Amino acid sequence: MVTKLPLDVAAAGEACCAPLVTETITAEQAEVLAARIKALADPARLRLVSLLAASPGGEACQCDLTEPLGLSQPTVSHHLKVLYQAGLVAKEKRSTWVYYSVVPEALATIADVLTPGR
């Protein structure tokens, strides 16, 4: 069963805000967008997203992500949790393992607000 994404990013394909560069965003919109961008603004999390996206089928077992990053298992768990809570990755439990995958639409949401006319 694919675990549901947190409510506020359930519709990850929908931009939270109008493009940043064509309209003035409100303080509330800025808070939502900043939280989402902040989840990505970490070298380990960027590498996790990159590793997941480049894995066969666009997903990887948490157990296979620790070694390539050179970080401890609890640290990798923490970063995956932050990405998951921001709606940037999805997770699925299969027997004893948890598999993670990127949510491309969530990344596109961030990209869209930075690009005028998209």
Next chain:
Amino acid sequence: MVTKLPLDVAAAGEACCAPLVTETITAEQAEVLAARIKALADPARLRLVSLLAASPGGEACQCDLTEPLGLSQPTVSHHLKVLYQAGLVAKEKRSTWVYYSVVPEALATIADVLTPGR
């Protein structure tokens, strides 16, 4: 005179890294990219970028940015400095005023690494 951007982002139009979602990025690339994204990951800085981009001519005097944000002048100065150091905004001094403008190519650089096949 337009002040030069910091060296590491002088060529803001060039992506620092291959698209995140099609290739695995290195630890070094992740550091550079995370620093750039982190500069944006703040509600006040997102609003500043949005205000600048929506201003006539895509630029605004620092003196006109304080009131719409509802923050103190030193706080606005700090955020503009962070954006400038990340190469996300440019600045130009005219008589006693400093004018800031968005560097669209720098925003596009971030958007590009989040979007496969661009």
